[in-house]
Amino acid sequence: MKIRKRNWLPGFIGIFLLIGVPVWYFTSSAIVEPDTPWDHMPRRPAHVDHKDLFEKAGELTTGPEVTAACLGCHKDAGEQMLHTAHWRWESDPVEIEGREGLFTTGKKNTVNNFCIGIQGNWASCTACHTGYGWDDADFDFTEQKNIDCLACHDNSGTYRKGKAGLPLEGVDLLEAAKSVGVPTRENCGGCHFRGGGGNAVKHGDLDESLYYPSEEVDVHMGRYNFQCVDCHQTKDHVIGGRSTSVSLDNENQIACTDCHNSKLHSDDRINAHTDTVACQTCHVPMIAVKQATKTYWDWSTAGDDFQEEDVHKYLKIKGSFIYEKNLQPEYRWYNGLGQRYLLGDAINTLGSTPINAPKGDITDPNAKIWPFKIHRAKQPYDVEFEYLLQPVTSGEGGFWKDFDWDAAFRLGEGVTGLPYSGKYDFAATEMFWPSTHMVAGKDKALQCQACHSENGRMDWQALGFDGDPIKQGSINRRRAAMDIEGAGDE
């Protein structure tokens, strides 16, 4: 028999395994799903410097010339843009619960309770269109040359648009074209911070304080210098995100939980909230943190020569306003969809008409309690037909020039095709703006007492609870969840 060399080796390995495996098995702790929000952040290569790429493009004097230069290289971009909401200002046809047929809506054809609607007022409104020259109903939505690339890609900070979306006089288009890059907060903010006709008017959670925000205003943009497109991630020029102010569906929506684990609180009591309470409810404790936002707009007082003009209180062309700063949001159930008022819908003659009431209630398992800025208004309606009216405000014959409501409605009738009876008055409406930006640092997140105390923020009974669920329980909510489970079993 021969002595095997290294016959100790298997024994050595065996002993190593006999000790190592149990030690590893019993000492390796349970695998915890790590919360790694940074993994979801887009990693972008450095943008190609376009400074030297326009030598052959010749002199760029008009927007479409810039676009042509862009499309010369970016062959697919034009076609992609033609399908986007930013270009079309309307949706794909969608079904709406409770209505027959398919509907395409968007800025193009709906009303709100700010400047009411773009129909007949194109040139003024389309200053924020990603295109050039939309000044009447006949704008050609298939013409790629009229796409405005610079609105989103100018990084020089010098590009400005005016009536019908045309570049303002004096803008150096070549300089702007040379600067192009990934959209920044300034590109998005140029329109979205100024929605409703001026800075901070519309959203409450989006205003020019976000150009250079401190972390007190928004923790993502302030502390980490997030750009809008870091969350509103974009594919084929389709930018993520939805809002019930214009959208009928909730496709391509973005959420905090795209990056953050929804059960990441180390406290069970807080995690128990996340099925019922949106992240935003606690983490957006205040909106319009630095700059006051419009909360009330009364069109009925417009046209008065004798009231003092003050951009935050009264304008002859628009009527009276209330602006509020560091505003506490209001809370509603919300499942991501809105009950959109469409042109021609009957208004609520007994009270306020919601333009985009958030859908969902305590019995809806997909709904959560969300914070909203609610913009309340008095806006014109047809007394006879009981629907909201679309006046022509800007331009020739518009209300802003002649201060003649009747004439403005007649012009509007011609544009929308919606009959005007000749009798108008002003109806109360409200519009809901989910508060989702201006996320505060975790130290400023709402604490229990903010809602669960006698002076708390929640109107529990209006939300469908018997009272503060800390004392009364939440039987209605649980019942709803049980109904769903029961239905699922059948």
Place this chain on the structure above:
Amino acid sequence: MNNKAGFKATFVLAGLLLTTLGTPVLANSLHPEVPILDVGGKPVIESGLPMSTMTSCGGDCHETAYIMAGSDHADAGASQLGRGTGARDWQKGPGFFGGWDPVAYDTDGLTTSDEIDIEAWLKRYGSRHVGGGPVAGLVDMNCLLCHTSVDDHSARQAALENGDFAWANSTILSSKGILVSENGQWQWNAEKFKANGALKDNLLDIRKPRDENCGLCHGMVNNNLDLPLTIPHDLEARHNTDRTGQLVSPQKLLNSGLNISGKEDLNYPFDVHADRVVGCVNCHYSLNNPVYFRQREESRPVHLDFDPRRLSNSDYLVRPLHQFAKGRSSLGLAAIQSENSLRRCESCHSAGNVHEWLPYKQRHFTAVACETCHIPKIFGPGLQSVDWTLLDSNKQPIRQYRNVSGDPVAVDSLIEGFKPLILPREDVDGDLKLAPFNLVSTWYWTAGSPAFPVSRQQLEEALFAGDDYHPELLAVLDSNGDGHLQGDELRLQAESAVAAVRTRLQSIGLESPGIHSEVTPFSISHNVVNGQRAIKECSNCHDRDSILATPFSLAGYTPGGVQPQMMSFAGVETAGSVQGAGSGAASFVPDARAAGFYIIGLHSESWADLLGLLMFLGVALGVSGHAIARYVTSRRRPPVQREYERVHMYDAYERLWHWLQASAILMLLFTGLIIHKPHFFAIFSFPYVVNIHNVLGFIVLINAALALFYNLASGEIRQYLPEPRGFIARSMAQAMYYSQGIFAGKPHPLEKTKENKLNPLQQITYLAILNILLPAQVITGVLIWGLQRWPDIAAGLGGLPALALVHTLVAWAFAAFIVMHVYLTTTGHKPTAAIKSMIVGWDDVEKHPGHLQADGPKGESK
């Protein structure tokens, strides 16, 4: 009085903010409107007399006489007068009324006779007393103090100070304009009343007490998240806050107005219960409140878990017992009857469900109060010492705060959280548990015989001439000659300084004045943090730097050189000693072991390690000497030629279990050493090493069991059993070989064969190891590991301290054995031969005449 004005201004501001930010406080819609009546039952708006709460709230509704008779707050310890007076002769009772609180310096009302001057007491302390009880003849129990939202009680305080006892209770309505002062006379304001004598709607909200009501007397409360918390000037408003640093607020520390060091990282509330909307009365409830009422176990027959016959809500509202659930505080109302009636932490919390991570959970629960880990640090200003031996120019004593540099009211005084002192405290069941405390040392003058504290008035009279210090005093104390006393000049440290004050006290007629000092322990049970913030590091206690042994500072200086005396209070075991800490400072050094708490990692039986080390070193020294002798003698004699034959000595399995056991035991010794002396091995994670040690222990146990089975089944076990015949002789022979033969190069006296590998000395050693050491180690080890699973068995064997002691000693024995064992393997024909044979299985054994050769291959022969 500037201070007070500032405080009031803060309050007004707070009120304004409250009304603008929040919706108006909802009136309690259930409480009916009640005419405000005078003592004769007539509406005050008709009679113009002071309000009587006893008649207004009484009558057909609440039985006010019952309420007052049962109220601990009204009684304030009056019923306990004469009891539990403790060490001080001048103290009349243990409670607020007639008691002695050196922090507040409660001398008013105390007289050298047995009487208490009730009017003097009321003037001084009435604003922190609800009325009724001992002062019932002068001031009624004031329901409105606790049951309304009125937060400005300055008028009541002023009325009491001025001796206007009849109107004192009514005056709190003056802040609502219901009572007005005209030409120094109180008048009811008819505009605020309805025709039936009741107040107009929404003027006064009658409701259950809120935290703010309790805070009026008990300490700081700020439930407003929008108004950053600051420290008020009013000492009475910070009563318990001053004594312990506790304050009630849901505010996160980093959002508060306090200048807390490193506060940007303190993203959690001062008190988790306040944050979670648990109010004072949720724990400190009325004892017959049917919502909280808990029947005593012994009041039910054994077949009943729950007696459904309960007090109805209406019964309760008629006769609500005004004894409130409470824990056990060393000072306060002396409410003996409600002592320890409080729901404890564990009455609401299932601690067992969330402490799975905690080693020796049950042991910790038995020995440690929840608060000890869940109140890791206190951030409110907590006093360390109050020195009444000399007053500052505001006629205030020198107060030093434990965690504040300077005056806590000043916004720039830096606050560092302080770790409470951990002392054994008796819990509801009479068990001693380690619980957090603050200690406040006080120094004050006493005089006369028997000694009696020098009153504030006497002290001021002796120290001051008008508003300035007395010139005789300045002459001695004012070292920089600026006519004022400040800084060190206010500390009575030099003998001459003490003598100067003593002379002044004598000059106002006080006899034999002397400095008295005491240390008062105040228990801490609020400002709880949740599990995330609680102490989880074992080393916090189980280390040489344990908080259970860290000196707790008492004072930076000792006035008159008088060491403070630890006062004894029922329920607190002040185990430890007061020690000087250089330059006149004093500290309390706790000694948990003296109270029966043996803390592993802090306390140790050092003799065990000494013994173990001696044994280990003895063996090491012995084998070293033996080895040197072998080496020296082997060089002196010529090499011996012997014939060897190669024998298959160890089966694969034998080798496997040997090396497995050897590796595991070596690693056990190493990890055990880390566990035993973790501070020497701080780079290792203690819990991780413990985990590894446990797994290794089980590997050894299983391996030993399998080997036992193998040896039994194969009959190899016989090798371990000494053959009695000739055993002594063979042992002697083997011993002679090790002590003599081996140096002379003689052959091994006994042959080693596959069937008979062990010599008699090995057999006896292995018998001892396998029958004594290994079982002892395994049993103690398993019990230490399983202490939470079978606590009774472990406790029966002396608990962890005894088990760990045995485990340590046996570990030393194993270490010593290994040294010996490894050395003896070198005594073969070549030093490494035995080790090699245990690895490869083949051994070269000396050829003995007449012995049959094993049929193995020849090894390389020398």
